[in-house]
Amino acid sequence: MFLYMNRLSSLCIKTVRSTHRALAVSLLLTACSPAPKNSADATIIADQIAQDSALALQSVEALATYTLDLYTRKAEILPSVDKSRYTTAPDGAFYKPVNDGGAALWISGAVPITEPVQEVAYLTEPMDAELKRICKETPSVVQAYYNDRNSLNRIYPWMDVLTQYEPKMDIPKFNFYYLADAEHNPSRKGVWVDEPYVDPAGRGWMISAIAPVYSGTELLGVVGLDVTLDTISERYMEHSKKPVAVFARTGVLVAATEDAIAIMEMPRIKEHRYLETVKKDTYKADDYNVTKSPNRAIRQISERLTTAHSQSPLSLDLASGKYHASTSIVPGINFTVVVFEKL
Secondary structure: OOOOOOOOHHHOOOOOOHHHHHHHHHHHHHHOOOOOOOOOOHHHHHHHHHHHHHHHHHHHHHHHHHHHHHHHOHHHHHHHOOHHHOEEOOOOOEEOOOOOOOOEEEEOOOOOOOHHHHHHHHHOOOHHHHHHHHHHHOOOOOEEEEEEOOOEEEEEOOOOHHHHOOOOOOHHHOHHHHOOOOOOOOOOOOEEEEEEEEEOOOOEEEEEEEEEEEEOOEEEEEEEEEEEHHHHHHHHOOOOOOOEEEEEOOOEEEEEOHHHHHHHOOOOOOOOOOOOOOOOOOEOOHHHEHHHOOOHHHHHHHHHOOOOOOOOOEEEEEOOEEEEEEEEEEOOOOEEEEEEEEO
């Protein structure tokens, strides 16, 4: 999400091998355009988010294609890998202990770490350059990664995986993996983890664009791009002259200006404090869900989370005054933008 499109980027596109072309073109198209103009109009903000989110899905799908190609090149890649850079931790995890400027690599040990499992660590080494490039060229993406079915995690930027991750973590049981599987995503395309969750890798509250990597009918793993909630606030709301809020389809607050939070009588959005490792999917408390607001007037907003944006503004009679609340749905990511105007 929140990637930049440069319409003149065709001047920059070079000929690359076919398996890399989709990723290169997608990222070049989304890397360099100016940030969208800020506006207090709900429809304009929704359109800006929709455009950026669609481009993010294109990029993550291209990354999935690139990753699948690595499996087909195993015989070519494995002989060139320096396996001495990997080792086994006391808890049985397999990982890369030294930051070499590329991605971190961790296999949790949730399943036996056999030689074929280790080989996936080696054959995905070329991903480091691609993951690094994505994060460099798309400032709103804080990290990019690949998770495989055997609880392997290759993630950029590098991090201390043994300190951050829960030992023996079963990665396929987390939303950023299973929401891309055949049951939840039969189309096999890129999808959004659009309800904010706590990142096990230590980045706090975020949403993610993810895409499956299939070999025939076999799901090998899932690639992902992460965007923090702070990025959403900064990109779309920072200069708004009116109170603005963005909600997920479930009613959970994604991001909001301080004055919008005050109007809705919600707690201030706080960074997640990592007092322990993340052991399961962790979502926001009910205090941040507009459908569960104790204020009946505020609960009216929830009626607009799944309906067309062409409706007239809501009239809200609140303790702080009377407001109009204009709403607009963001297609593709199922967000709803709300702009408040005091009467």
